[in-house]
Amino acid sequence: MDQQPPGDQDRSAATDGSLSCYRHPGRGTHIRCTRCDRPICPECMVNASVGFQCPDCVRQGAGTGHRPAAGRPRTVAGGSITADPRLVTKILLGINVAVYLAVLANGALVDELMLFGKGVAEGQWYRLVTSMFLHQEMWHIMFNMLGLWWLGGPLEAALGRARFLALYMLSGLAGGALTYWLSAPVQGSLGASGAIFGLMGATAVLMRRLNYDMRPVFVLLAVNLVITFNPWGGIAWQAHVGGLIAGTLIAIGMVHAPRERRALVQYGTCALVLVAVVGVVLARTAALT
Structure with a gap:
């Protein structure tokens, strides 16, 4: 799936005032990545030392040595991010x-x-x-x-x-x-x-x-x-x-x-x-x- 660069994230609000997840268009959310500020849904959230990060920023951080404090991608409840979430x-x-x-x-x-x-x-x-x-x-x-x-x-x-x-x-x-x-x-x-x-x-x-x-x-x-x-x-x-x-x-x-x-x-x-x-x-x- 083509992804927008951090500067072009979708900021259009849904009818309930939420944003649309940049990886899952149409899926409302109120949470943003603490690094790139893009809106992310629960499926995309990765626990960081402060707030949540998107999978792209986690991968970029892993390549530069700047990983989240947890040491590896985590879900909102602390579970591991997996390739097949279902x-x-x-x-x-x-x-x-x-x-x-x-x-x-x-x-x-x-x-x-x-x-x-x-x-x-x-x-x-x-x-x-x-x-x-x-x-x-x-x-x-x-x-x-x-x-x-x-x-x-x-x-x-x-x-x-x-x-x-x-x-x-x-x-x-x-x-x-x-x-x-x-x-x-x-x-x-x-x-x-x-x-x-x-x-x-x-x-x-x-x-x-x-x-x-x-x-x-x-x-x-x-x-x-x-x-x-x-x-x-x-x-x-x-x-x-x-x-x-x-x-x-x-x-x-x-x-x-x-x-x-x-x-x-x-x-x-x-x-x-x-x-x-x-x-x-x-x-x-x-x-x-």
Whole structure:
């Protein structure tokens, strides 16, 4: 892609007052590179000693010995910049589709893998994980995978692969744990919705961190919550709420962690969410047995 020189950056404002990323025209942003002053989106941001730099300036700095203080390109949350910022998103999407196809070939897998309170209470804890990748209807997996693709890519680029994977898995586990806690032992549950709602919460936190217009994500959350609590039922609202809460808390710890204690805060936040999930599961299991 042809890129404009630093002196010719696009300064035209979008309708919401944001600038357009010089590497991704039409993608609004309020952040500029601290070296060349060009506007950059979350996917292009590289942590520097002060503020953020664009990939071009990072490469130029590496050639002259003037690298960012972090020593190598980093995302807004401290993750490594990668050539394919959607790799984990693609892998997760592929696993979900593969399991869906396996269910089409053998419908008995649904009973073996879904979240079933009585089964978890009997020691089948694997259901808390397998149910996150399990779908039975075409519309169910289609909507969840669209959400994963739309939300996962930008989040993975902004957080880094390991942090994004932790966000996704812990959000899904939190949704399953809340479902296990509040639903009847004989009620089954399946789907990636808990993890997807976690991505929604994390997207809101990231957009607020970058001073983006929050209205689109608020509308998205409102619509999905209305669908979650619709009067005709059939949706495991516990998974949605649990995933949303976990994803929001994890994202706060990841994008607001102070640089000097970033790893401690990020790992600590994930550990606390995991401890809470395990605690809920143990308490519910004790109550059922």
